[in-house]
Amino acid sequence: MFGRLGAPEIILILVVIVLLFGAKKLPDMARSLGKSARILKSEAKAMKSDQGKTAPADPPNDGQDVQRTIKAAPGDATTARPVTEPSETTQR
Numbered sequence: 001m002f003g004r005l006g007a008p009e010i011i012l013i014l015v016v017i018v019l020l021f022g023a024k025k026l027p028d029m030a031r032s033l034g035k036s037a038r039i040l041k042s043e044a045k046a047m048k049s050d051q052g053k054t055a056p057a058d059p060p061n062d063g064q065d066v067q068r069t070i071k072a073a074p075g076d077a078t079t080a081r082p083v084t085e086p087s088e089t090t091q092r
Contacts, residue, residue: 021029 018026
């Protein structure tokens with residue numbers, strides 16, 4: 001149905017992308033795409049390492065409220081933010 005993509009077709013596709021999104025937004029889009037790929041890779045690695053381990057059904061809570069932090073990527077402290085968990089009185 002479609003032939004092979006040659007150099008003229010690839011150049012045409014790149015020109016259309018630049019015209020649609022603009023030259024200023026392309027670096028930001030590439031940066032966010034790279035960050036998403038790093039997050040996906042680290043999460044996949046974490047899932048593989050956690051496969052052999054079994055997580056407890058309910059983590060022990062000694063009556064202390066512990067605030068957790070979610071990190072976007074390993075070593076990326078600029079996007080870490082505290083997370084508040086729902087209380088037990090919240091209906092699901």
